[in-house]
Amino acid sequence: PIVCAIHGTAFGGGLEVALGCHYRIASTRSKVGLPEVNLGILPGAGGTQRLPRLIGVWLAAEMICSGKPIEAVDADAKGILDDLVEISSLESVQTEYDKLLDAAITLALRVKNHSLEGKRVSQLKVEPVSDFFYEQLALQISKNARGMNAPLQALKAVKASAMFPFKEGMQREQQILGRLFVSSQAKALQHIFFAERQTMKIPGIDMKKGVPIKFVGVIGAGMMGSGIAINFIKKGIPVVLIDAEQEFLDRGVKAIEDYFKGRVKKGKTTRFLADRSLGYLRPSLHYEDLSNVDLVIEAVFENLDVKKSVLKHLDEICKPQTILCTNTSTLDIDQIASATNRPDRVIGTHFFSPANVMRLMENVAGSKTSERTIASVMQISKTISKIPVLVGNCFGFIGNRMLFPYNNQANALLQEGAFPHDVDKVLYDFGFPMGLFQMSDLAGNDIGLHIRKAQGIVDPSQRDPNERYVSTTADKLCEMKRFGVKSSKGWYSYAKGSRKGRPDKEVMDLIVENSKAEGFVRRNISAKEIEERCLYALINEGFKCLEEGMAYKPGDIDIIWIYGYGFPPQKGGPMHYADAVGLKKIYDSILQYGKADPKTSAWKPSKLLEQLASSGKKLAKYWTKKLKAQSNL
Ligand SMILES: NC(=O)c1ccc[n+]([C@@H]2O[C@H](COP(=O)([O-])OP(=O)(O)OC[C@H]3O[C@@H](n4cnc5c(N)ncnc54)[C@H](O)[C@@H]3O)[C@@H](O)[C@H]2O)c1
Structure with missing residues (x-):
């Protein structure tokens, strides 16, 4: 028999190898998991076929589709392990290793003459479950991992384990993996995985120089x-x-x-x-x-x-x-x-x-x-x-600096014909956990007002006449004490204790009134225009941060927007998304929107964007080359 001793973390391929062994033993400080869906793929070395055979479809699907690792104690309770070695938090890694090895050898000696019947996971039978189970799980996944392909596709592979013999199930797993592997989501999620690990790599900074x-x-x-x-x-x-x-x-x-x-x-x-x-x-x-x-x-x-x-x-x-x-x-x-x-x-x-x-x-x-x-x-x-x-x-550093033009576009759209729920729906559908107006209500609308006051732009006489001012409604909301969730009224109205806003007629009337007073003839604005204007203004500012040297890498901006502002990770962050859409398309649209709205500085295209759009290059490739050249100097 082959006994696998798990010391530390057995994630992805590590656990799949363990599942290919006859016995598994782990120290209590270890963890196991199949986190592949977080990279937009699935465990493709038999994980989706073996785990359901070992612990049943329900538990396996939960682990594979969430990608969440579990502690060894939990893995033992679920039936993934045959034995556990108790290690206290005070014991050294070496002691843990020695104890685990001893226990694994003892186990191997104990079972060496046992039959292997029932010990080859691939030969185990999967207890079938009803379609209702898969439907419920798919619903749960769609809610928890909204917009993500891999968890739903992984569920299909798990389902195949219950429908087909092992060999055919493995073929299904490979087919699904093949499709996921080349998907834009897998590329985006893998980009984030690496970008997160690159934030400590900064040209000219030796991290070893840090003091404790x-x-x-x-x-x-x-x-x-x-x-x-x-x-x-x-x-x-x-x-x-x-x-x-x-x-x-x-x-x-x-x-x-x-x-x-x-x-x-x-x-x-x-x-x-x-x-x-x-x-x-x-x-x-x-x-x-x-x-x-x-x-x-x-x-x-x-x-x-x-x-x-x-x-x-x-x-x-x-x-x-x-x-x-x-x-x-x-x-x-x-x-x-x-x-x-x-x-x-x-x-x-x-x-x-x-x-x-x-x-x-x-x-x-x-x-x-x-x-x-x-x-x-x-x-x-x-x-x-x-x-x-x-x-x-620089003002707002990277995250908040990019938030300003994005937020300004959302407010400009209100002046021209949209309502908060129109804008928020588009951003939610794009993959953000919530729209900008919902976010503002949650954070408190007075924060934005405080910043505008500090910038000196609330008073009309202080404003730059060459820049369009879009926040009149936002300012008036604060005058009306509509600060957001905390005052049960903001861009939306809220039932006591609820965070779920409802469109409010008073706000919609105010928006219409302000449009009129500011000389706009309101029009229907398409979802496409809302999405492009909000996101392209954001992306353009990101390019400006790069060309000014305020951000060191495009991936840094992506990390800031994913971890700080809820940008959907399956789209890879604003800069990765820009490359995926095509820089020429974004550049042309920015010029177009700028023609219609010359007083908005967000529509002044970044020089870097202009240069890359005209040469047909991708930002990621261009920047990697640039950093390489710098480090060779
Ligand atoms: N709230 C946010 O979402 C957020 C996010 C990022 C950064 N910030 C920044 O963090 C800072 C604090 O924000 P907050 O929301 O925690 O504010 P807060 O009003 O909740 O807390 C500020 C605290 O500082 C104390 N304080 C003021 N002057 C002091 C002094 N001279 N010596 C000692 N204590 C003093 C006050 O008594 C108060 O308890 C601000 O600069 C803010 O811009 C806030």
Whole structure:
């Protein structure tokens, strides 16, 4: 008999090899899974045919179609394993290996004279299930993995295991895999898989130069500060959490405690581990407690003067090596850094909300930020399980900068004839989890107003007469206290406690009234136009970020938009999607929309886009070549 000993992770091909063996044994710290659907394909070495034979169609389909890995204990309960080797969290990897090997050899010796009857998975029978089961599962998949092909196709392959003998089932698996392999979704998902692993590769930055961060300060115990602190204490990194007021400090600490209580209640952690994490938190009202930290992140109010005075104070108190980070979402990192005598050690760490949940971090390098500071912050971001992307210092950095023209188009469409639900439906159908107006209602419409006020464009006399202003309705909504979900009224109206908005006549009347007042004759706008205008404005801005050197790679932009803004991963992010649509088509459309709307700067095509469109090149290829040439210099 062949016994497979699983040490660590047996994902995809690893588990498929194990399924080809007669016996499987694993350490309790191991994990198994068939995650191929996340790459737009299916487990194509017999996984879809063997797993249902071993554990039944229901459990196999759930594992294969979700792509989610499971712990060894769960795999044992499901019948994937024949034996488990108990390993405590304190034992070393070497001890784990030795114990597992011993147990595997013992098992092999014990079964060496046993018959292999029933031990070749391919020879097992699959218990058939009714079509109703497949229909229900397909419905569930369509909901959980909306817009994704691979999970539904994988279900077909699993179904084949119950309908055909093993050999024929394997042929079906291959046919389906062949089709998936060349699909645009597989290309997009694989692009994301690699782009995520490339964000740490930045031309001119040696990540080994980073210094270890062992002690952290967080200033501001508000929504962001408390979320940021959670990331560190969860990993056993001590945090001093500072606020100016006892009341707000207490509120922040309570939010952190509630978070851990919730995790214990949901069974996601133990009371012991939660208490251990909370033991790393030290709340304080005194900046002096930060004298010894390696890194501080300020998350105080979004106001330049407040942030500058906080950084100035930190510069005086912290040891000279301390890295000073700002969680600003819009302010200029260089201006903030100018308040200190160590601008080389100042950097933006733009967390996304909720900061303990969202994995994306835009780390913003100012003009004086040193290589060592960048490397240290990129590395600590990884340590706290974030996906860090290094971006340049421009208004809105990459994510929010690209959001502005995208959002402006959505608002321009309202002026010209669409309603919020028309725009949102198109974006939802494209694959976003929600449309822009729903998103704005959820985040709070006052945030947008606050930014427009800071830009000085709410007051008509302050606006650039050569730029079209599209946010009159958005401004008026705030005057009417329609802030969104939190006030039960925004672009939509909401039943108490519900997040599901309904179109609201008051808002629709206001939109129509504003169109008239602003001199627009409303017209029917097609779904195609809505999609193109929103997405092409977004893509054009992405090209501008690249040509200005604010983004280092097209894949970085894709990662930001997928992890920060819900861009559908099966479309690969805005820049990958642009290549898939064709740059010439996008460029021509931008010119066309610009002709109809010359006062919108979003329709000024990026030079890089223009150059690639006219030469017929793809962005991905062009950029890879460019980076290669740079690294050879
Ligand atoms: N909320 C978001 O979605 C989001 C997302 C990314 C970034 N940000 C940025 O994060 C920062 C904080 O945002 P928030 O939503 O957590 O704000 P918040 O109002 O919830 O919290 C700010 C906290 O800072 C404290 N504070 C203010 N001045 C202080 C000082 N001088 N010293 C110590 N504490 C002080 C306040 O008492 C308050 O508790 C802002 O710069 C914001 O732009 C917010």
